[in-house]
Amino acid sequence: MTEHEKYEVNFFKPLSEHAKANTKLISRLAIIWAVAVFGFHFLLIIVTTPTPEQTLNDFNSVWPQVVDDTSAPVESKQLFAKSILMVLGKNIAVKDNHKTVLKDALSWSVYNMQPDSIKPFYKSEPNNAAMTIGLGAEGFDKIMRDLLPSSLVKVANSSLSNDSKKALPEIMNLYLIHNQSFLTDFKFLGFPFHYWYTAQFLLILFVLLCLYYALSIDRMNKEYDFVEET
Amino acid sequence: MKKLNIILYTLLFTLFTGNLFAQSASQLEGELKLGPAIILIVLLLTFILVGVFNRAKDTKTYWAAGRKISPVGAGMAIASNWMSAASFLGMAAIMYGSGYHGLSYVVGWTGGYVLLLILMAGQIRRYGKYTAADFIGDRYYSQGLRGVGAVLAIFISFSYCVGQFAGIGLMFQWILGIDYVWAVIIGASVVLTYTLISGMLGVTKNMQIQYVIIIISFIIPLFILTYKFGYFAWLPQVGYGQAISDIVNGIAPGGGITSMGHDFAILPSPEFAMPWDPATGQTAFQWLAICFSLMIGTAGLPHVIQRFYVVPRAKDARWSVVWGLFFICILYWSAPVYSAFGKILSSNPEVGKLSKDAIVVYTAQLADLYPLVIGFLAAGAVSAAFSTVSGLLVAGASAFSHDLYFNVINPKATEKNQMLMARVGTILMAAGVAIIALMKLGLIAQLVAVAFSLAGCTIFPLFLLGIWWSGSNRTGAWAGLLAGGSVATVTLVYFITGKFGVTLPYHEFINYYLNAWYFAWLGAPLAIFANIVASKLSKEKTPIEIKKFLAEKVHNYKVV
Numbered sequence: 001m002t003e004h005e006k007y008e009v010n011f012f013k014p015l016s017e018h019a020k021a022n023t024k025l026i027s028r029l030a031i032i033w034a035v036a037v038f039g040f041h042f043l044l045i046i047v048t049t050p051t052p053e054q055t056l057n058d059f060n061s062v063w064p065q066v067v068d069d070t071s072a073p074v075e076s077k078q079l080f081a082k083s084i085l086m087v088l089g090k091n092i093a094v095k096d097n098h099k100t101v102l103k104d105a106l107s108w109s110v111y112n113m114q115p116d117s118i119k120p121f122y123k124s125e126p127n128n129a130a131m132t133i134g135l136g137a138e139g140f141d142k143i144m145r146d147l148l149p150s151s152l153v154k155v156a157n158s159s160l161s162n163d164s165k166k167a168l169p170e171i172m173n174l175y176l177i178h179n180q181s182f183l184t185d186f187k188f189l190g191f192p193f194h195y196w197y198t199a200q201f202l203l204i205l206f207v208l209l210c211l212y213y214a215l216s217i218d219r220m221n222k223e224y225d226f227v228e229e230t
Numbered sequence: 231m232k233k234l235n236i237i238l239y240t241l242l243f244t245l246f247t248g249n250l251f252a253q254s255a256s257q258l259e260g261e262l263k264l265g266p267a268i269i270l271i272v273l274l275l276t277f278i279l280v281g282v283f284n285r286a287k288d289t290k291t292y293w294a295a296g297r298k299i300s301p302v303g304a305g306m307a308i309a310s311n312w313m314s315a316a317s318f319l320g321m322a323a324i325m326y327g328s329g330y331h332g333l334s335y336v337v338g339w340t341g342g343y344v345l346l347l348i349l350m351a352g353q354i355r356r357y358g359k360y361t362a363a364d365f366i367g368d369r370y371y372s373q374g375l376r377g378v379g380a381v382l383a384i385f386i387s388f389s390y391c392v393g394q395f396a397g398i399g400l401m402f403q404w405i406l407g408i409d410y411v412w413a414v415i416i417g418a419s420v421v422l423t424y425t426l427i428s429g430m431l432g433v434t435k436n437m438q439i440q441y442v443i444i445i446i447s448f449i450i451p452l453f454i455l456t457y458k459f460g461y462f463a464w465l466p467q468v469g470y471g472q473a474i475s476d477i478v479n480g481i482a483p484g485g486g487i488t489s490m491g492h493d494f495a496i497l498p499s500p501e502f503a504m505p506w507d508p509a510t511g512q513t514a515f516q517w518l519a520i521c522f523s524l525m526i527g528t529a530g531l532p533h534v535i536q537r538f539y540v541v542p543r544a545k546d547a548r549w550s551v552v553w554g555l556f557f558i559c560i561l562y563w564s565a566p567v568y569s570a571f572g573k574i575l576s577s578n579p580e581v582g583k584l585s586k587d588a589i590v591v592y593t594a595q596l597a598d599l600y601p602l603v604i605g606f607l608a609a610g611a612v613s614a615a616f617s618t619v620s621g622l623l624v625a626g627a628s629a630f631s632h633d634l635y636f637n638v639i640n641p642k643a644t645e646k647n648q649m650l651m652a653r654v655g656t657i658l659m660a661a662g663v664a665i666i667a668l669m670k671l672g673l674i675a676q677l678v679a680v681a682f683s684l685a686g687c688t689i690f691p692l693f694l695l696g697i698w699w700s701g702s703n704r705t706g707a708w709a710g711l712l713a714g715g716s717v718a719t720v721t722l723v724y725f726i727t728g729k730f731g732v733t734l735p736y737h738e739f740i741n742y743y744l745n746a747w748y749f750a751w752l753g754a755p756l757a758i759f760a761n762i763v764a765s766k767l768s769k770e771k772t773p774i775e776i777k778k779f780l781a782e783k784v785h786n787y788k789v790v
Contacts, residue, residue, distance in 0.1 A: 007777040007787075009700040015787050026348045033344050037337060038518065044505050045514045053498065089497035091577050092327060092586075093509050139482040143495050143577075150579040178504040190462075190471030192478065195503050198333045199566050200467070203559045206340050210347050210552045217352070217548060226786050228356065228544045 018224035025216055029209050036205055044194060048179040056176035059083035063169060066109065067160050074113065078134045081109045085133075085144040087175045088151050098171045101164050103153045108164075111155040123152045261407035266605035270405065273443060273609050274420075274616070278427055280436050301546045303438055305553025308537050310441035312339075312558055314390075314618035315397025317565070318448065318611045320675030322593075323586040325569035327673070329502040331512040332569065334520040335675050336562050338682075340555065341521070342528025347551040350529060353697045355538045355547035356784045361625075362532035362689055363633035369696040369780075370707040371773055373638055378711060380633035382688050383532040384655075386681045387626035388663060390531075393677035394615045394622070395421075395667035400588050401612045411668060417612075418664035425620040425656060440617040445560055447610025451594045451603055452567050458597060459487055459494055459571070467563040473570045477502045481574065489598050492578040502573055516748065520679065523750035527682025530690030533625045568593045587674050623656050630655035671729055672747075679747040683721075686750030687714035691757040697784065699762075700777045706765030714757030721749040 014020040062076040062083075084106045087094065094102070111122050113132045122129060126148040135141040160168075186193040191200070221228065317339070325332030359365040362383055367376025398421060399414035406413060452466035462469030478500045483493035501509035506517055528534065537554075538547040572589040575581070575596035584592050590611065594604045631651035636643050643651070671677060691710045695702035724734055725746040734740075744752065781787040 003774055004771060004777065007700065007774065007781040009698065009777070009780045009785055009787070011698040015781070019785060019787065029344070029348050033341065037341055037521065041505075041514070041518060041521075048505060053500065055498075086497055089577070090499050090501065090509070091579070092573075092583070093329075093499065093501050138484055140480060140497055142483050142493070143497050147579055173508075175501065175509045178500040178507055178509075180500070180504060184504055187475060188471075189468055191474055192503050194505060195330065195333075195474055196471060198330070198337060200563060202337050203340050203562055206344050207552070207556050207559055209344050210555050213348050214548045214552045218545065221545075228352075228786065 016224075018220065018226055021220055021224070022217070025213065025220070029213055033206075033209060037202060040197060044181070044183055047181040047183060049181060050177045051180040053086075053176045053178070055083045055086040056172055059172050059176070063172075064165070067165060070112070077109055077113050078132075081106055081113075081133045082135070082144065083172070084109075085147055085151065086140075087172060089143060089147055090175055094175060098167075098174070101167045101171055103151050104164050105160060105168055106151055107153045107155050108157075108160050110152065112158070123154065126152065263405050263407065263605065263608075265601060266405045266608045269605050269609040270612055273613055274424060277436050277440065277613075277616075278424070280439055301549035302553050304537070304546065304550035305555075305557055306441040307437035308534070308550060308554030309557035309561075310437035310444065310617050311533065311537060311621055312554070312618075313441070313444055313561055313614050314678065315394045315401075315611065315615035316675050316678040317558075317561055318444065318614040319397050319400070319587050319590050320393065320673060320678065321562070321565040322568040322572065322590045323588075323673055324675045325566055326572050326589045327586045328510040328512055329507060330505050331507075331510050331517060332675075333566070334517045335524065335679070336565065338521040338524025339528065340559055340562055342525035343551055343555040343558070345525060346529040346534070347548060347555075350535070350693060350697060351538050351547045351551050352544035353784050354535055354693070355544045356786075357697075358783075361629065361633055362535050362693075363629055363637075365535075365696070366689075366692050366707070367633075367637070369776065370692070370702075370704045371776060372704050372707070375704065375707055375711075377634055377638040379689070379692075380629040380638070382684070383629040383633070384626045384659070386532060386685050386689070387622040387629070388659060389684060390533075390678055390681035391619055391622050391626075391659070391663040392666045392671075392680075393674040394619045395663050396670070396677060397587065397615045397674050398612060398619070399667060400585060401591070401608055401615070404588060404591060405608055405612075410670075414664055414667050418660055418667075421616055421619050422623075422657065422660040424616060425623045425660070426653065437617060437621075440613055441557060444610050444614045444617070445557070447606045447613075448561055448590075449564055451597075451599055451607055452564055454599055454603065455567065455571050455593070455597055458489075458599075459574075460485070466567055470567040470570050473567075473574065474503050477570060477573055478504075489575060489596060492575070492580065492596075494574060496574045496577040499573070499577075502570075516745070519745075519748040519751040523683045523686055523748040523754075524679060526690050526750055526754050527679075527684075527686035530685035530688070530693060531682070532629070532685070532689060533621055535689075535693070536625065565590075571597060623659055624652075626659050627652040627655035630659075669729070671725075676747045680722075683746070683748060683750035683753065684718055687718050687753030687757055690750075690754055691761055695758065695761050695765075697780075699765075700772050700780050701765055702761055703765045703768060703770050703772045705768035705770050706761040706763075709764030710757040710761030713760035714753045717744065717749055717753035717756060720744060721746055721753075 008015070011023060014023045058079050062072070062080045066072050066077050066080040084102050088099065088102050088106070110129045110132055111119060114122050114128065118125070118128050126145070129148050129152060130145045135145050137145070183194045184192045188196045321332060321335050324335055354365070357365060357369075359368060363376050363379035366379035367373060395414060395418055398417035399410055402408070402417040403410050403413035406416070408416075453463055456466040456469040457463035459473070461472055477496060478498065480498035481495045483495035485494065487494040501507040506512055506514045538550070568590045572593035575593060576584055576589075581596065591604065591608050594607050631648045635651045636648050688711060691714060692707055695706070695710070720740065721744040724737055724740045724744070727734055728737060728741065
């Protein structure tokens, strides 16, 4: 064995019993670490399926009938307006250009539902708009009522623009379909399980892995009679 | 003296009765908030005074803090050094805006410590160098690599500082009620003055005190938030779990809970908690790439690695990581609470559009917390940024004066000349960072992530292979640096030109797969691969004295 070979340091070819034990420990912890973080997230990727919110089902049940047929039932038109408000209520999650399309569609639908006598005040009197849509004063309806003043914009045409017609279903799909699975539906300590796992458990695991390693190395050094350099 | 006492008591009374904060709670921004400003000044003066009483006598004592610090104390110093504006403000910001995607930063910035501990901490301490550039130059027996290591350390410190300055600017904007540009300029001047005054003072002692202040200021509002809105308040880090589920299912108004005249209510928003929700525009690949890049970046950051030299023994280096990670996790378990309550409280359209990076402070304001608490929280944010920035500026300036100027350019330089170069370096760096921070290139957490990817592509492979494979030689090190550096250069060129409106070929492909926030996912493995291949192909052998040192001193092999 040459001088160079005698002093060769290679993680995968440990030279001493102590180094072998150390390599084994590190490999074991690294595998736990990788499986816990990346393994879980690969599992999450595999099991999640795009799941629509009820609001999207409501929207799809009246779209495109509401837009193409002015004689569509009022209930359908109201459902259409409410579904758009449900998306606008997502606030910061919604991109500005998408908000513009949503506000146009909402305003157009409210304006066309209102009788001619109150149309001139449709924007300045959100309460009229709330009644037109059929919003109550409690529950989620109250939140939607609060959204109306900032959501109603000037209506330029009697029909929805082609651009809006094209963009609207895509926008609704974007904000109302979510990646869900048993890992996201199951609750633990109040959290959706996957959220608790990532935000809480992984951090606890990291601390425990570090603690285990520090304890093991101390024990290992004693076992193999190693005195670390100071 | 009596007069001074009266002034002090009056000031304290005013602070605690909250008169100075009366307006700050009712207004999100726009005017000078005297209370937070006073708390901030008091905190900074305290840090300077603590530094004066723990002044380092010489350069060696300064760098290694006398190597007398306990593992718990070193852990606090690691945590304080680590917890910057990115942790304090940035993480909640990214979760507020992108929901579950933001948790990749939480996991990335903590999981990297496991790698750091099991692969490096004890070995780095046993290697016994003071800076990352020293290690690289020594292990790869190259002055050129030492110089490159120093330049990288400066560059990494620089990009790390950009996010911090953005955070300081935002908090100064909030406290002083001024324009962002002026806030950055004033904030940068204050932090520069603070660094120049405290540069050679008792940094490690200060870091322990800063940790305590940062963590207390961050956690107190959480108890009040969870209590006020009816969640389990004994342990807010668990109590907010129900709030996450409530955001998913929606909270109907009517429970009688209001804040600043608004209902505590939100329409169903599953996009906040569901993984890589399409609404956030983020994908599973991006989640994994960010997480991985931040993890290996953690194990390659020069100012983090250097913390292991301040402990007496390798055993203490290991235990300081255990404690450090635990202290860091206290804040990281807590940050998502702000994003969750921020999401609910800002959902009312009357609140308007808020700066995401200031959502921690805005959440406290929207919850109508006691103004003293909000002021302390904002001061805590500035302290977090200051503690990191001063350390980074000193580390960057030292790399410039010690590793580059003294070791490579002018080995005959006197101590006085080196000191002058360090000061010039500090000022130039602070000015440069402030200019970049004014450009608002991204969110704080994202800007800081650039530094992590840079470290992950360059420093991490050199340390990993340098410690664990004595076959890695100078040629391999250059090849690895070239590979990692090329990935970093391509990414940053596309990123910067993109910000100036220039569209380069394949920009969409590059911006997605080699994004500035996570390019290390490719750069680091490529650098490791290049290092191994070039080391194997070259006929050059690592000098026997370095192999001996690695085997006997670093890995404790008893070769007979």
